[in-house]
Amino acid sequence: MRKPIVVGNWKMNKTPEEAVQLVAELKPLVAGIEAVEIGICPPFVCLTEASKLLKGTNIGLGAQNMYWEPEGAYTGEISAEMLVTSGCRYVILGHSERRAYFGETNATVHKRLEAALQSGLSPIVCVGETLEQREAGKAEEVVADHLRGAYEGISATDAQKTVIAYEPVWAIGTGLTATPDQAQEMHAFIRKILTELYGDSVAEGVRIQYGGSMKPGNAKELLAQKDIDGGLIGGAALQAESFTGIIKGAL
Numbered sequence: 734m735r736k737p738i739v740v741g742n743w744k745m746n747k748t749p750e751e752a753v754q755l756v757a758e759l760k761p762l763v764a765g766i767e768a769v770e771i772g773i774c775p776p777f778v779c780l781t782e783a784s785k786l787l788k789g790t791n792i793g794l795g796a797q798n799m800y801w802e803p804e805g806a807y808t809g810e811i812s813a814e815m816l817v818t819s820g821c822r823y824v825i826l827g828h829s830e831r832r833a834y835f836g837e838t839n840a841t842v843h844k845r846l847e848a849a850l851q852s853g854l855s856p857i858v859c860v861g862e863t864l865e866q867r868e869a870g871k872a873e874e875v876v877a878d879h880l881r882g883a884y885e886g887i888s889a890t891d892a893q894k895t896v897i898a899y900e901p902v903w904a905i906g907t908g909l910t911a912t913p914d915q916a917q918e919m920h921a922f923i924r925k926i927l928t929e930l931y932g933d934s935v936a937e938g939v940r941i942q943y944g945g946s947m948k949p950g951n952a953k954e955l956l957a958q959k960d961i962d963g964g965l966i967g968g969a970a971l972q973a974e975s976f977t978g979i980i981k982g983a984l
């Protein structure tokens with residue numbers, strides 16, 4: 734039985750002061766929820782404050798990206814160890830915005846994945862096709878390529894520690910959501926690729942989140958699908974009530 738996992742990706746939103754406010758609002762709303770694993774990924778500059786506020790709660794902390802080298806002359810970058818020591822449990826890797834605007838490729842996602850696992854983080858590996866790719870009938874090919882590229886050479890033991898987020902690019906921040914059937918179909922395909930790579934038992938254990946305009950109003954139906962094990966939430970994670978509404982949809 735896979736425990737659902739709902740994680741908020743705050744993207745480039747919230748100052749440290751605003752983050753403190755949002756965390757303070759969220760904590761009482763989700764207190765006592767144990768059946769869903771909950772995480773938030775604020776901007777880097779909010780991590781230390783958020784970590785203090787989240788100690789002893791049921792909300793885990795994560796970051797939105799990291800670099801693969803452990804330290805050195807990499808201006809502007811953040812290492813896995815820095816995230817761990819800032820209180821992070823999760824790190825989002827290969828988000829489509831990073832692929833589209835910051836030149837990330839399957840190869841760089843793979844390097845990040847290796848480094849994150851070595852540091853004991855739980856990586857959330859994002860995969861997903863653009864509208865153009867879907868319309869060209871290439872959605873599965875693109876998602877398989879994202880998965881094979883990221884997981885090449887990653888052991889089964891490590892793969893089990895990861896979470897995959899299926900995020901169709903055309904549904905991110907657009908208000909368009911994949912239908913529950915469309916999402917389920919791709920999640921089942923992702924599990925099939927995991928079976929090819931690692932066998933049944935790993936494939937059955939890895940949690941696959943859906944991401945793309947998930948809201949309290951559509952969460953329950955999406956989360957009820959057999960292979961949808963949670964959500965990676967952008968816009969709706971910026972308000973405590975809507976994020977909580979989605980979490981409750983996973984109960």
Ligand code: PEP
Pocket residue numbers: 742900904905906907944945946947965966967968969
């Ligand atoms: C995301 O960026 O991971 C995401 C799913 O965004 P939104 O919920 O705003 O579509």
